[in-house]
Amino acid sequence: KTGFLRSVVETTEGQETVVLPLTINYEGLSDQTSLANEASHGLHEEMSLRRLMNWMRSVFAGNVNIGRVYISASENMVMPKSDNGQNIQKFAYAIQSRHQSRVMVSNYHIKSASLALELSEEVVLEALLELGCQIWPESSDYNMATLARTMPENREMVWASMLQFGHLLGPFIAISHPMWSL
Numbered sequence: 001k002t003g004f005l006r007s008v009v010e011t012t013e014g015q016e017t018v019v020l021p022l023t024i025n026y027e028g029l030s031d032q033t034s035l036a037n038e039a040s041h042g043l044h045e046e047m048s049l050r051r052l053m054n055w056m057r058s059v060f061a062g063n064v065n066i067g068r069v070y071i072s073a074s075e076n077m078v079m080p081k082s083d084n085g086q087n088i089q090k091f092a093y094a095i096q097s098r099h100q101s102r103v104m105v106s107n108y109h110i111k112s113a114s115l116a117l118e119l120s121e122e123v124v125l126e127a128l129l130e131l132g133c134q135i136w137p138e139s140s141d142y143n144m145a146t147l148a149r150t151m152p153e154n155r156e157m158v159w160a161s162m163l164q165f166g167h168l169l170g171p172f173i174a175i176s177h178p179m180w181s182l
Contacts, residue, residue: 002088009083017079021095023102025136027067027109028161038179067108070136074098100167106136112161131168 008017038044045051058064077094080087105128113128114121129135159177162169 002092005079005088005092006083009080009088012079012081014081016081019077019079019095021074021077021098021102023072023074023099025070025072025102025104025106025164027069027106027164028065068106068136070104070106072102072104074102102134103165103167104134104136105165109136109161109164112158113165116155116158116162128165128168131165133165133168 055064075098077091077098080091110121110124110128113119113124117124125135
């Protein structure tokens with residue numbers, strides 16, 4: 001998945017190119033239902049223009065609620081001036097590492113993890129902090145009653161919401177939820 005980065009290196013012809021990794025945190029995933037179906041039934045839905053257009057229609061109709069969105073930037077990075085076969089791959093991993101370091105968890109994610117893992121919210125929060133996870137900055141003007149996502153009723157949907165910080169729990173989820181580790 002480094003084609004875009006390789007094309008930038010090729011088109012800038014040795015010039016210094018600076019990349020600013022942006023991390024976009026969502027409370028909910030746009031394809032959370034698809035992920036839950038895939039995890040529980042092994043049903044993988046291919047992405048298509050038709051599915052995208054149907055989803056966009058649902059968004060504009062107000063039928064899709066992904067909750068709040070929080071955007072944060074990492075420190076800028078200088079792209080390699082050439083690609084010897086390994087430079088771009090290493091650079092892509094560095095970008096991914098920066099993205100993962102900026103992932104934030106909201107109260108919604110903590111509640112979901114609490115339900116999925118059958119632990120108290122306090123225990124989940126303590127564990128996430130111990131793993132180095134950043135907690136979503138809460139706003140005093142945020143109206144939880146009108147804007148907060150409702151907690152999923154389906155157990156697989158609860159697990160899907162935990163994907164926000166899944167990179168931290170990967171080794172643990174592989175044991176308890178093997179379909180997600182394939």
